[in-house]
Amino acid sequence: MDPTALRAAGAGSAVLAGLLLTLDLADPTGLLAPGRAEAVLTVTAFFGASYLLRRGFLATWGLLVLAAVVGRFLGTVPLGEGPFTTAWAAGFTGVYLGVLCWPAAIPAWIVTRRTRRVWGRPVPEFTVMTAFAGVGGLLVLGSGWWTHSPVGYAFGGGWWFFAPTAGAGVVGGLVGLAVFLAVVHVASARLVAGPGRFVGCWLACLCGGLFLGFAQSVAALFAYGPADAVSGDLWPVLALFIRMAVGASYGTVIGLFAATATILLPGRKKAAVPALALAMTLSPEASALPDRAITDGHGRQVLLRGVGVNQLVDYWSGDSTKETVRPLTDGDFRQMAAMGFSVVRLAVSWSLLEPTPGTLDAGYVARIRRAVDQAAANDMVTVIDLHQDAWGRGVVAPMGSTCPTGTTPLIGWDGAPGWATPFDGSKRCQFLVKELAPVVNRAFGDFYADRGGVQTRLVATWGRLAREFADSTAVAGFDLMNSPGLGETPPLTSSAALGRFYARAVAAIREAERAAGGHRHLIFFEPGPLWAPWPGFAADPRLVLAVKPGDLPIDPARAVALAARMADRYGTPLWTSAWGGGRLAAYAKAEDSAMIGGAFWVWKQACGDPHLAGTDPAIAGNLMTVDCVTGTERGPSRSVSNAVSRAYPRAVPGRLASLWSDPERRHLRLTGTKGTGRCDLDVWAPGPTRPVVTTSGISSVAFRQVPGGWRLSGCPAGDFALELR
Numbered sequence: 209m210d211p212t213a214l215r216a217a218g219a220g221s222a223v224l225a226g227l228l229l230t231l232d233l234a235d236p237t238g239l240l241a242p243g244r245a246e247a248v249l250t251v252t253a254f255f256g257a258s259y260l261l262r263r264g265f266l267a268t269w270g271l272l273v274l275a276a277v278v279g280r281f282l283g284t285v286p287l288g289e290g291p292f293t294t295a296w297a298a299g300f301t302g303v304y305l306g307v308l309c310w311p312a313a314i315p316a317w318i319v320t321r322r323t324r325r326v327w328g329r330p331v332p333e334f335t336v337m338t339a340f341a342g343v344g345g346l347l348v349l350g351s352g353w354w355t356h357s358p359v360g361y362a363f364g365g366g367w368w369f370f371a372p373t374a375g376a377g378v379v380g381g382l383v384g385l386a387v388f389l390a391v392v393h394v395a396s397a398r399l400v401a402g403p404g405r406f407v408g409c410w411l412a413c414l415c416g417g418l419f420l421g422f423a424q425s426v427a428a429l430f431a432y433g434p435a436d437a438v439s440g441d442l443w444p445v446l447a448l449f450i451r452m453a454v455g456a457s458y459g460t461v462i463g464l465f466a467a468t469a470t471i472l473l474p475g476r477k478k479a480a481v482p483a484l485a486l487a488m489t490l491s492p493e494a495s496a497l498p499d500r501a502i503t504d505g506h507g508r509q510v511l512l513r514g515v516g517v518n519q520l521v522d523y524w525s526g527d528s529t530k531e532t533v534r535p536l537t538d539g540d541f542r543q544m545a546a547m548g549f550s551v552v553r554l555a556v557s558w559s560l561l562e563p564t565p566g567t568l569d570a571g572y573v574a575r576i577r578r579a580v581d582q583a584a585a586n587d588m589v590t591v592i593d594l595h596q597d598a599w600g601r602g603v604v605a606p607m608g609s610t611c612p613t614g615t616t617p618l619i620g621w622d623g624a625p626g627w628a629t630p631f632d633g634s635k636r637c638q639f640l641v642k643e644l645a646p647v648v649n650r651a652f653g654d655f656y657a658d659r660g661g662v663q664t665r666l667v668a669t670w671g672r673l674a675r676e677f678a679d680s681t682a683v684a685g686f687d688l689m690n691s692p693g694l695g696e697t698p699p700l701t702s703s704a705a706l707g708r709f710y711a712r713a714v715a716a717i718r719e720a721e722r723a724a725g726g727h728r729h730l731i732f733f734e735p736g737p738l739w740a741p742w743p744g745f746a747a748d749p750r751l752v753l754a755v756k757p758g759d760l761p762i763d764p765a766r767a768v769a770l771a772a773r774m775a776d777r778y779g780t781p782l783w784t785s786a787w788g789g790g791r792l793a794a795y796a797k798a799e800d801s802a803m804i805g806g807a808f809w810v811w812k813q814a815c816g817d818p819h820l821a822g823t824d825p826a827i828a829g830n831l832m833t834v835d836c837v838t839g840t841e842r843g844p845s846r847s848v849s850n851a852v853s854r855a856y857p858r859a860v861p862g863r864l865a866s867l868w869s870d871p872e873r874r875h876l877r878l879t880g881t882k883g884t885g886r887c888d889l890d891v892w893a894p895g896p897t898r899p900v901v902t903t904s905g906i907s908s909v910a911f912r913q914v915p916g917g918w919r920l921s922g923c924p925a926g927d928f929a930l931e932l933r
Contacts, residue, residue, distance in 0.1 A: 267411065269306065270399075270411050272306060273302040273414060273418070274414050276301050276302045277414075277460045278298070280297075281294055281298040284297070290704075293703075293704045295460070295461050296353060297698075297699045297700045297703070297704075298457055298460070299454055299456035300698070302414075302453070302456045302457070303418075303449060304453075334392075334396050337465075337466040338389060338412075338416075338462060339389055341462045341463075341465045341466040342372050352742075355373065355375035357454065357742070358703035358742055359738065360743070361740075361771070363451070364436050366433070368431045370423075370424065372388060387416075387420055388416045388420050388459070388462075389416070391415055392416040395412035399415075405471065406470075407467075413460070414456060414459040415459070416463075417462070418455050420455040425447055425452075434765040434769040434798070435770050435773055439766060442762060443766055450738070500779070501863055504859060507861070507885030508886060510550070510858065510859045511550070511803070511804065512551040512805035513807075513858075514808070515547075515807055515811045516552075516808065516809040516810045517540075517555060518533060518555045519533045519535065519812060520554065520560075521555050522622055523601075524619065524622065524818050530814070531814045534812040534834065540582075541588070547916055548856070552583045552588050553591045553785065555595035555690070556594060557595060558625060558669065559600060559624060562625060565627060577676070580683055589681075589682060589683065590682060590683050591686070592677070592687065594687060594688060594689050596622060596690055597642070597691065600623040600625065600651070601622060601629075602624070602629030603629060603645065603651065604636070609636060611635075617636065618636045619818055620818065623690075628662045628666075629651055630647070632650065635647060643691075643737070648693055649694055652692070652694060653695040653697065653701060656701045667709070670713045670716050671719060672720070674717040674720040675720040675726075678721045678724035678725070678727070679726040685731055685750075686729060686730075687732040687785060688713050690734065698736075698738075699739040703739040703740060704741070707741025707745030711745050711746040715746075717731060731748065732753075734755065734756070735753075743779075753771070753778055753781070753783070754783050755771040756785055756787070764791050765794060768784075772804075786808075788808055788810070788830050788831075792851035792852075793847075796869070796871060803864045803866075808831060808851075808852045810831065811831055813828045813829040813830060813833075824836075830848070831852065850871035855869055855874060855876035855892060855899075856876070857878055857889070857890065857892075858890040858891065859889070859890040860890075861889060862883035864879070864880045865880050874895055875932060876891070876932040877931045878891075878929070878930050878931075880924065880927075880928055881926070882924040882925055882926055882927075887923040888923070889922040889924055889930075890920075890921060891932070893919075895917055896917075898911055901930065902930070902931045904930075905926055
């Protein structure tokens, strides 16, 4: 045995074990440490491979990443998501452990720093085998590894995107494969020697994948367009993490096959990569996309713009002297209509729908129905949103709980009933954000795995609720779950498992509508943080991707552009399920540019809302505010009112081609093309003064004054344009 290598491996392993143990014990979220079982696998693989390679810092750090990826894969195989999905997801663990645990490689470097540096020659047969594995990967993995994955929005279709995938086109695919193979070839000279030949080959491919993700991110810095251009936000950092994680998992998979082939086949056998096969596998994907507009029963494109209503939500209360929601009255709906809204996103609580397992509360359903009818009476449709924040009321920490330094006891929230909340000793402490609390991740983990039949119960509840509104034209659709959580094993839980729940819920809703003789409503589905369900999770033509542009710390224009790219991958329309906060004008501009609708959050907020817990506010609310001292309701500020009540087309015969508005001056410009079906343009314009209109290709233009503004109607023909001033 080489004592220097043994000491290096032992030192590195000791530091790694200590670091993983520290993360496991000190991390209040449970997400930074990879789990006890995977830590054992990581340390074991790290120790053995370090001894074989004897190559100091680079090899040691690389082996840490490789072992973490393999450990994560082995640790999550029992979840049953399949080898493709599990292997893809494992790369994220490797990258964040590579970032956090690089100190473990320093002791190995220190111990071996005086030893002779050995640089071998590149291993040509290994490069050839890697090329064959890469070509095979094109056939097996396809674009699913990048553009059609749960993070496909991070990979655009511009010149800067290169990867060994058909999704990058012929040139991008060839460049991506060339970059990957070049790094593998060079790295093999440094990492492949002696008894570490197999692991060294494998590690060289991992390095190639990591570098590929890094190179993609560097190239993207010079890209243009709102989705990719540098704009001073944190997107380049998030995108670097995503791209390197995907590259790491790709390199690990390709490297396993290439290294095995290199060891098993005689080293002198050479082969050329068949160029014809490569060209065939890199044929461009079809560029045609399905119609991604939300349409009504007359074939008109509709922009569902309105507001979220939380006044039927079952919030946890931390102060019995303060109400958690405001009463929902006819006056609320009249005020909404006076702001030009065409949709109400009505938040409802599972805890009130199903207070005991298997029982749908008729009284609560009646309250929902009344709200739907009130909206319809004011010319608005409703999206029924199954709302949740941090799982539910039952996640609250017991009175007198203490938490580690830097964390606070978790308060209760809203969503799931108490019987669906785990009480198994999970930490009920909050670190940074409520969604990262261990008990919240455990609750979502149990839900995604359907432990105790919790998911089955919610799927059945969705079916029963859909049956109640199966024949209602006042209900535009159903939002399956607000802001789904990570679970304990992201991104598997927040992508594949989330998609499986959505597929079950969609099937239950469609069966209920069919059995009741109703019609198929829109079904809105939301992504999780960073990750989304795999495309194709449900083959239903009435799905709508619903996003929250404010969930990530990025520019509103970029957020909407990335969401539009994600909707392209799904082949669905795009809708914003909640927006608000700062930069309202920037979001409004992005929404118009994308020609989509959305719901501002929130109509009214009570002073006892848990979102305000610990702040003792004088004023509560985002849109219609309330004085927390006197209880007096106030109207919106001018900036908020201008953004949410700006002019827009409620319904357009055919399809929009462009849309622009100036909320401050109340200007609007739009163009479009008339399709078949009903000829009935419907445009909202705010304010008491009738706007001046200029049109082209639109006949029978007429104005009708309504509370809060004006409704314009007309009949377009062919290409048309309209401007309001």
